[in-house]
Amino acid sequence: MEFDPGHVEKFLAPYLREDRKAGFLEALKDFPPKKPFYCNLDDPDPLQGDCWSGVTVIDFGTGSRDQVKGLVLSNSCDVASDNQRHRPVGLNFAPIIALVNYRALLMQGLRDPSKVESHMADVRDQKISSIFYLPDVGELGGESLVLLDNVHTVPLDYFSRQADKRRIFALSDVAFWLFMFKLSFHFCRLHENVDRTPPEARGEVPGE
DSSP: OOOOGGGGGGGSOTTOOHHHHHHHHHHHTSSSOOSSOEEOOOOSSOOTTOEEEEEEEEOTTTOOEEEEEEEEOSOTGGGOTTOOOSSOOEEEEEEEEEHHHHHHHHHHHHOOHHHHHHHHHHHHTTOOTTEEEEOOOGGGOSOEEEETTOOEEEEHHHHHHOTTOEEEEEEOHHHHHHHHHHHHHHHOOSOOOOOOOOGGGGTOOTTO
């Protein structure tokens, strides 16, 4: 899907001040936006698009647990600490993968350096709808990415009690909008080319 920054203004969050909106639109003229990509926030709650260390993943095959860096997929309001709930909720996240490790995995499968490098260029340009590219920031240890189909869930209460968890970064306005665009496109594509009309509504007789 081709991204057209000329139509982006209609999708901007209404809380943006006019000066921030102007800067946002200017940053998107050169797509994909390179900077500013991250910001620092002191909110104690996990926010959508945050990167946190100390997130627990469970290996489906072995049942083993590990602590990783993860990008929060859950809506910020849904996991806010002051939200009154009638049931326990989970925190959805995707583990963060070092780009060098992803490249090595591709080489094992494709075994064609030119195809691998072409794909890596598309990843860096945010052209792959199921991948969110993360430019290098010190504590990431290099360029990284998240696979939007690699979704994990940890109980929010369990996450909140972890003493060693820490926010590494939050996404800037521009990066957060891009993340929302890719997340919604990945999970909510309406044009799936599946006819869901009941047979009788199409004039068909079931069983014939």
